[in-house]
Amino acid sequence: MKKLGLLLLIVGIAACRKEPTVWNTEIVAPLAKGQINFADILPDSLFYTDDDNLYHLYLEQSLTDLSVDSLLNLEDTVFAQSFTVPFTSGTITLPVGTTIISLSQDFEMGSDDVLLRRVRMKSGYLQYVVSSYINGYLTCQYELPGVSLGNESVSITANTSPGDADNPGEAFGQIDMTGYVFDLTGESGADYNKLFSQITVSVAADAPSPAVVHGQDSVVVSMQFVDPVIDYALGYFGEHTYQLNEDIEFFGGATAPTGILFLERASMDLDFINRIGVDAKIDFDNIQSFTDFTSADLNYSPLSNSVNLTRALDLNGQVFPTEQHYHIDETNSGILNFLGIVPNALHVNANVHINPLGNISGSNDFYYADFPLEAKFRMDVPLKIGAQALTFSDTVNFDFNEEIDVNGFLRLRFSNYFPFSANAKLIAIDSEDGHTHVLLNDGRIEAGSANAEGVVEVPTHSEILVPISSSIIDVLKMSDRMNIRVQFNTPDNPETFPIYNSYKMDFVILVDAAAKIELN
Amino acid sequence: MRNYLLVILLFAAAGLKAQTPISWLLRSDTSYFDHGVFIAANTNAEWASNVLDKGWARDMVVGGYFGGDQEIGLLNRMSPSNRIGAFGNGEVQFFNGKDSIFHQNKWGIQAGLGVVFNGYAGFTDDMFELVYIGNKNHLGDTLNLGPTYFNYQAFKKFGVGVFNKKTLSGFKLNLVMGQDFQDYQLRKGDLYTSANGESIQLNYVGEFWQADTTKKGFVANKGIGVSFDGDFNLPLANNSGFISVSVRDFGWVNWSGLTNHYYVDSTLTWTGVDINNIDSLSSNFALPNWADTLGVERDQRAKWSALPAWFHLRILKKWNNKNAYFAGISLQPNFVSIPMGYFGLNQKVAKGWMLSEQISYGGYGNFRLGVEAQYFIQNKFYLRVGSADVLGYFNDWNKGMSGFVGLGVHID
Numbered sequence: 001m002k003k004l005g006l007l008l009l010i011v012g013i014a015a016c017r018k019e020p021t022v023w024n025t026e027i028v029a030p031l032a033k034g035q036i037n038f039a040d041i042l043p044d045s046l047f048y049t050d051d052d053n054l055y056h057l058y059l060e061q062s063l064t065d066l067s068v069d070s071l072l073n074l075e076d077t078v079f080a081q082s083f084t085v086p087f088t089s090g091t092i093t094l095p096v097g098t099t100i101i102s103l104s105q106d107f108e109m110g111s112d113d114v115l116l117r118r119v120r121m122k123s124g125y126l127q128y129v130v131s132s133y134i135n136g137y138l139t140c141q142y143e144l145p146g147v148s149l150g151n152e153s154v155s156i157t158a159n160t161s162p163g164d165a166d167n168p169g170e171a172f173g174q175i176d177m178t179g180y181v182f183d184l185t186g187e188s189g190a191d192y193n194k195l196f197s198q199i200t201v202s203v204a205a206d207a208p209s210p211a212v213v214h215g216q217d218s219v220v221v222s223m224q225f226v227d228p229v230i231d232y233a234l235g236y237f238g239e240h241t242y243q244l245n246e247d248i249e250f251f252g253g254a255t256a257p258t259g260i261l262f263l264e265r266a267s268m269d270l271d272f273i274n275r276i277g278v279d280a281k282i283d284f285d286n287i288q289s290f291t292d293f294t295s296a297d298l299n300y301s302p303l304s305n306s307v308n309l310t311r312a313l314d315l316n317g318q319v320f321p322t323e324q325h326y327h328i329d330e331t332n333s334g335i336l337n338f339l340g341i342v343p344n345a346l347h348v349n350a351n352v353h354i355n356p357l358g359n360i361s362g363s364n365d366f367y368y369a370d371f372p373l374e375a376k377f378r379m380d381v382p383l384k385i386g387a388q389a390l391t392f393s394d395t396v397n398f399d400f401n402e403e404i405d406v407n408g409f410l411r412l413r414f415s416n417y418f419p420f421s422a423n424a425k426l427i428a429i430d431s432e433d434g435h436t437h438v439l440l441n442d443g444r445i446e447a448g449s450a451n452a453e454g455v456v457e458v459p460t461h462s463e464i465l466v467p468i469s470s471s472i473i474d475v476l477k478m479s480d481r482m483n484i485r486v487q488f489n490t491p492d493n494p495e496t497f498p499i500y501n502s503y504k505m506d507f508v509i510l511v512d513a514a515a516k517i518e519l520n
Numbered sequence: 521m522r523n524y525l526l527v528i529l530l531f532a533a534a535g536l537k538a539q540t541p542i543s544w545l546l547r548s549d550t551s552y553f554d555h556g557v558f559i560a561a562n563t564n565a566e567w568a569s570n571v572l573d574k575g576w577a578r579d580m581v582v583g584g585y586f587g588g589d590q591e592i593g594l595l596n597r598m599s600p601s602n603r604i605g606a607f608g609n610g611e612v613q614f615f616n617g618k619d620s621i622f623h624q625n626k627w628g629i630q631a632g633l634g635v636v637f638n639g640y641a642g643f644t645d646d647m648f649e650l651v652y653i654g655n656k657n658h659l660g661d662t663l664n665l666g667p668t669y670f671n672y673q674a675f676k677k678f679g680v681g682v683f684n685k686k687t688l689s690g691f692k693l694n695l696v697m698g699q700d701f702q703d704y705q706l707r708k709g710d711l712y713t714s715a716n717g718e719s720i721q722l723n724y725v726g727e728f729w730q731a732d733t734t735k736k737g738f739v740a741n742k743g744i745g746v747s748f749d750g751d752f753n754l755p756l757a758n759n760s761g762f763i764s765v766s767v768r769d770f771g772w773v774n775w776s777g778l779t780n781h782y783y784v785d786s787t788l789t790w791t792g793v794d795i796n797n798i799d800s801l802s803s804n805f806a807l808p809n810w811a812d813t814l815g816v817e818r819d820q821r822a823k824w825s826a827l828p829a830w831f832h833l834r835i836l837k838k839w840n841n842k843n844a845y846f847a848g849i850s851l852q853p854n855f856v857s858i859p860m861g862y863f864g865l866n867q868k869v870a871k872g873w874m875l876s877e878q879i880s881y882g883g884y885g886n887f888r889l890g891v892e893a894q895y896f897i898q899n900k901f902y903l904r905v906g907s908a909d910v911l912g913y914f915n916d917w918n919k920g921m922s923g924f925v926g927l928g929v930h931i932d
Contacts, residue, residue, distance in 0.1 A: 019583040026654035028717040034795035
């Protein structure tokens with residue numbers, strides 16, 4: 001009874017709870033802090049600092065399309081050699097141990113436009129299949145005297161079962177070709193692309209029955225290189241022309257900035273080092289810088305002419321390369337305008353002509369895998385810059401589901417050493433219906449104030465107020481992406497300012513708002 | 521949180537009423553308890569504070585917007601040490617006067633079945649301001665958040681004992697079943713907000729206990745213990761009154777091994793989530809794990825806790841056959857409560873009717889005015905109703921409320 005009374009009392013009073021208890025608490029608290037260096041704006045691989053602590057944009061890249069080893073590619077090439085019995089008709093029965101075929105011959109490997117004399121393999125496998133169309137148990141002894149590792153040449157012994165025209169007896173295997181040398185001069189020793197082979201086919205010594213051989217019966221040896229890598233080649237590599245189309249991306253796929261950069265100095269080096277025993281001629285169609293909206297050609301007259309790379313010299317395995325070097329800077333080119341559009345990529349378009357004069361080496365072109373034809377691109381831009389509407393934009397994913405109710409501001413405070421101002425814009429995006437909501441428009445961070453030498457020693461302090469309210473919280477909950485756009489400007493364009501590695505932008509994000517506290 | 525507040529406010533009972541009722545001691549029939557069985561049921565509820573008023577309590581319990589000048593008004597009258605407390609019980613008591621104990625006719629057997637809810641909080645004015653107003657007005661300033669205490673216990677008890685049929689002195693040993701237990705002690709807590717708001721420094725030492733949170737409700741049993749209830753009523757010469765010493769809920773409960781224990785003793789300087797790599801903005805922005813950030817050590821373990829005992833001392837003195845006065849002191853030993861003194865008058869206004877008026881100060885509150893009526897109907901039925909803080913029924917500025925009802929029946 002007493003419990004019932006208590007229960008009724010609880011229920012009675014609880015029934016009076018018509019709504020939550022609500023009050024507002026005004027909070028000032030730091031949410032986040034950090035520091036933005038130049039290293040945070042650009043990838044690490046794109047800059048360095050010099051002895052004066054001045055930032056340099058730096059990019060070095062090989063023009064990989066210049067590799068010529070693809071000319072010597074043996075991969076997927078199948079060599080098949082057929083050995084036929086020495087009579088054309090009739091059937092004979094041969095006892096155990098009798099030799100059926102004993103032949104030696106050259107067979108061709110390689111392509112017609114490349115005349116190889118000697119090849120050394122760096123790695124790879126030679127897979128072989130011996131197919132017998134003779135009705136008998138056979139032992140096939142296949143020799144490749146021109147393929148050797150040290151003093152040992154390749155010798156394949158294959159035992160095959162009886163076969164016929166439709167179902168040959170087969171034996172197969174593979175040989176690791178690492179270090180093997182191919183003498184492709186054939187039986188004569190003066191030929192090209194010819195591999196000398198010998199085969200002896202006998203009725204197997206342990207065959208249970210004699211072999212029944214028909215005229216035109218044959219044994220076929222098929223070989224194929226798997227993952228071959230050539231370490232060295234000698235011969236005539238042919239006359240070839242191919243297109244060089246090389247894109248050099250600056251930002252690795254990230255969203256590139258836009259705007260105009262005023263530069264004081266910039267340089268670009270093109271180094272060609274030919275360690276291959278072929279002549280090459282390179283004709284540049286153009287070198288262009290690109291943005292999403294515009295492009296600019298590199299105006300540098302020496303590249304209007306052909307770049308002739310004479311062949312390297314091989315003295316008993318010691319390679320003496322030939323080189324061509326081009327230094328492009330603001331004194332001999334229009335590189336400042338070329339880079340001033342803030343390109344996100346460079347495009348190199350050229351024709352590369354290998355052995356333009358034909359076989360002038362007497363088939364003594366050579367190639368060492370460790371000594372390729374190398375073309376290097378190097379760009380160095382000391383960051384003494386002016387910026388006009390230099391805009392970095394990125395869209396980040398976020399997931400905001402906090403049940404909070406606040407009204408007030410986020411205070412974004414900046415201490416800026418950089419000699420450029422920044423205008424920030426924040427846009428919340430709802431991917432589902434595409435709605436956007438501008439959370440902050442034109443929040444301004446003042447430029448650091450430079451002294452007479454153009455150096456910022458004391459930061460400039462700025463505060464951006466971002467309103468937050470229940471409706472903005474709702475917008476954030478509905479949104480799943482945030483576009484952050486920051487535009488940089490230096491004063492007095494096109495005046496340039498050095499960017500030192502001591503420059504930074506400290507920031508603190510504070511919440512200054514009344515939080516609605518709800519007690520349920 | 522609000523549920524606990526609700527329970528505390530609804531089921532609080534004043535320790536003042538936990539003593540032997542005056543009407544029983546001043547009964548005209550001294551053989552009343554010598555024969556038959558007397559069954560009494562009492563329900564008490566009370567809360568009191570030295571600063572928080574009924575308006576605050578209503579907003580916290582009933583709901584609604586708490587703001588405007590309310591919190592400022594409360595804050596203005598706070599000191600660095602403020603308190604609020606509540607105590608409630610409901611109990612059914614059996615007094616068997618028929619039997620005797622060990623052939624002692626003056627001793628009878630008593631038994632009781634009850635439930636107790638007890639809670640209190642002690643807090644600084646700065647803690648109140650931080651919670652209800654915020655830290656914005658204290659940039660460049662330190663808020664002293666400690667010491668702050670909150671304790672809540674709920675338990676059921678069943679006890680048997682003996683009583684003196686004449687003086688009603690006696691005692692009872694109780695088996696206690698713990699229903700809920702929470703104890704928060706922020707022994708030290710300084711919060712400094714820098715003048716520019718860019719850093720917050722916290723120095724804090726605290727310990728928090730929370731009984732098994734997997735069990736809920738009135739029937740939950742989270743611990744077991746024992747307690748002692750006792751009354752010693754010493755008659756004054758010439759039957760002129762009594763000196764009474766009473767104790768209620770003196771005992772301990774062992775809360776189960778699933779009791780959560782949190783301990784903090786650290787200094788934290790919070791300057792925001794560190795975003796030194798702007799690339800990290802590309803990933804989801806995640807706030808830190810606050811338990812880790814604050815250095816909270818957590819484990820689960822059994823916990824012995826003292827029950828919220830009350831101790832009472834009272835003198836009851838008759839002026840004449842119709843009038844008496846009483847005075848006393850009550851104490852609930854803890855970090856928050858102060859001793860409560862009281863003085864009252866008692867009148868027999870008609871046959872079977874008795875009225876009491878009292879003024880008290882202390883405990884969790886300030887001055888309070890109480891009234892009470894007791895009525896014996898034909899020496900068979902007993903009725904008691906009253907309040908230790910009657911002003912709480914009439915205005916919002918009062919800092920507490922109280923009410924109690926008692927029923928009894930005598931069966932020969």
